[in-house]
Amino acid sequence: MQHTSKLPNVGTTIFTVMTALANEYNALNLSQGFPNYPSAQKLNDLVNSAMNSGYNQYAPMAGNLELRLAISNKYQLLYGSTYHPEKEITITAGATQAIYTIVSAFIRPNDEVIIFKPAYDCYQPAIEINGGKTIPIQLSAPDYKVDWNEVASKISSKTKMIIINSPHNPSGTIWSKTDMLQLQKLTSNTNIIILSDEVYEHIIFDGKEHQSVCTFQDLKQRSFITASFGKTFHNTGWKVGYCCAPKKLMSEFRKVHQFNVFSVNHPAQKGIADYMSDKETYLGLNQFFQQKRDLFLSLISKSKFKYKPSQGTYFQVLDYSEITNQYDVDFAKFLTKEFKIASIPLSVFNKDDNDEKVLRFCFAKTDETLVKAGEILCKI
Ligand SMILES: Cc1ncc(COP(=O)(O)O)c(C=O)c1O
Secondary structure, X not given: OOOOOOOOOOOOXXXXXXXXXXXXXXXXXXXXXOOOOOOOHHHHHHHHHHHHOOOOOOOOOOOOHHHXXXXXXXXXXXXXXXXXXXXXXXXXXXXXXXXXXXXXXHOOOOOEEEEEEOOOOOHHHHHHHOOOEEXXXXXXXXXXXXXXXXXXXXXXXXXXXXXXXXXXXXXXXXXXXXXXXXXXXXXXXXXXEEEEEXXXXXXXOOOOOOOOHHHOHHHHOOEEEEEEXXXXXXXXXXXXXXXXXXXXXXXXXXXXHHHHOOOOOHHXXXXXXXXXXXXXXXXXXXXXXXXXXXXXXXXXXXXXXXOOOOOEOOEEEEEOOOOOOOOHHHHHHHHHHHHOEEOEEHHXXXXXXXXXXXXXXXXXXXXXXXXXXXXXXXXX
């Protein structure tokens, strides 16, 4: 049998590669973005109790209504923004499925989609498998600032969508209100859809505020927000997330959603809905992760790595240019094998694999793991 791959340039993701290497060499795994401590017992108990009380059959296609109500209340509380629970919120199998489904619902062959590099790795394949064309805009270390004149020059009549992500994986930077206003200005009076990947909305540091698209009236009416309970509640393996959008956009989304997953794990949805009734479950996250970031940074302050403190997400990028000139993928593999610590090289998220000598470390780890990581990083 012969077939031509629809994604000829896609191989195994760097996350799989580095995690496999970390396991093979028994290295500390600070590569992939997941916690190495348990999800809250109370939440686990609520999911168990949902199973024991009969939430074991298909959830409604758009998601458990109690969960959609809890999400709607959260947007009202945090941003004063209204999303109708029945028409404007859909529960998804993680943010990844939401992103894929949004792109499939709107992108036709030759449509252009602007993304900012370094970019989370699921955006580009979703665009390309649907025949779209990725228009990358490269941001540079250490500040990853957007040049809005460059964005303006890349927008054309073919631009169908712009994908944004703040707080940003992998750089740990955030977009300011000025960035959002620039985006709003450039897209007003266009048909451009914004996909705003806000999976780290509750992980933002030093008293800064998350700038959600929903707080900018013109952006809101053209935007999808994607979110992930795995990131918020420390259980990435459950793969439950959601998206919000005005009802006209959401009704197109659901046409695809109902045929690519139909509905999502029901007991987890019910358990999360009950858990979210206490808003501290998500509002306490900033402080929890800021302590981890600060611990990690204090432990590596005497190392040869250079850094600017992460402003959001649970990632810290470290510049190793004072240590070696080695290509970042090779250096990350070398550190895993020889120093027993795994990270993610940033070049894999960049345009043309551009190497700026930067590695990404995940600090969603126990303090014990962070202390061990600090000891290793100071020896390099
Ligand atoms: C920026 C970003 N978007 C989306 C996702 C995917 O989230 P989920 O695990 O809910 O599919 C991740 C996961 O690492 C991410 O970092």
